[in-house]
Amino acid sequence: MKKIIYTVLCTQLLLSCNSNEKISKDIFEEVNKSMEVKKLSEVEILEEAMKWGDEISTEAQTQLITALQKAISEKGIPEAIAFCNVEALPILSEVSQKHNISIKRASIDFRNPLDKPTEEEFPILDAYAYNSENDIKNEPNIQKFENGEVLLYTKAIQIPNSLCLNCHGEPKTDINEETLDKIQKLYPEDKAKNHKIGDLRGMWSIRLPKSEVIKRL
Numbered sequence: 001m002k003k004i005i006y007t008v009l010c011t012q013l014l015l016s017c018n019s020n021e022k023i024s025k026d027i028f029e030e031v032n033k034s035m036e037v038k039k040l041s042e043v044e045i046l047e048e049a050m051k052w053g054d055e056i057s058t059e060a061q062t063q064l065i066t067a068l069q070k071a072i073s074e075k076g077i078p079e080a081i082a083f084c085n086v087e088a089l090p091i092l093s094e095v096s097q098k099h100n101i102s103i104k105r106a107s108i109d110f111r112n113p114l115d116k117p118t119e120e121e122f123p124i125l126d127a128y129a130y131n132s133e134n135d136i137k138n139e140p141n142i143q144k145f146e147n148g149e150v151l152l153y154t155k156a157i158q159i160p161n162s163l164c165l166n167c168h169g170e171p172k173t174d175i176n177e178e179t180l181d182k183i184q185k186l187y188p189e190d191k192a193k194n195h196k197i198g199d200l201r202g203m204w205s206i207r208l209p210k211s212e213v214i215k216r217l
């Protein structure tokens, strides 16, 4: 319907062109401007979603690591477990609110059951796990859901260094008894141990509403 209106308007403008060049040019520009949103290509929207997802995941990761390092240096590893238990999700929910999107971490070998992958997330994590096992580099990914209205940005989280092994490594060798005890109490069904450096630990999962992505263009 809008298209028809635009076509009629444009035809009328073309007809009036001869009589008054200045006015028709101004109106043309106005009409063009109003149509700009429609001209955005799918590729531009996906590229912007990728850029935004990269920014948000980097921000969230930095916040979590800074808070984790602070907790470890002030209280030690075992107490930092309790800190992660109480603080990790609120830190992420602050990032969600700031950007008006939703962000979480998902892991097949989850520690917190709230990080269990959804039906949308599972196949993506599975593909990341396959790549990781076969030494294929994992790249961030965008997939469309809900008729394309939601763009799901994901990025693999690998274990970068030995800091993580204090709580995600091998029991007794990497994770000390006191820490193990705390993990067991807070997360009786914990699956997030026995990792080595370079292992896939999970992924960032960020739901970006297409309308919010378009606002940035």
Ligand code: HEC
Pocket (backbone or CB within 6 Å): 065, 068, 072, 077, 078, 080, 081, 082, 084, 085, 086, 088, 089, 105, 106, 107, 109, 110, 111, 112, 113, 115, 157, 158, 159, 160, 161, 163, 164, 165, 166, 167, 168, 192, 201, 202, 203
């Ligand atoms: C002080 C112990 C500790 C250290 C060190 C630590 N983690 Fe965790 N990690 C936890 C706890 C506790 C949770 C569960 C947090 C929650 O309840 O939301 C967790 C959860 C996660 C999750 C979310 C998925 C899940 O299993 O629930 C990821 C991903 C993760 N950690 C990655 C890492 C990485 C990467 C590092 C190293 C940079 C790291 N962690 C270092 C304790 C730790």
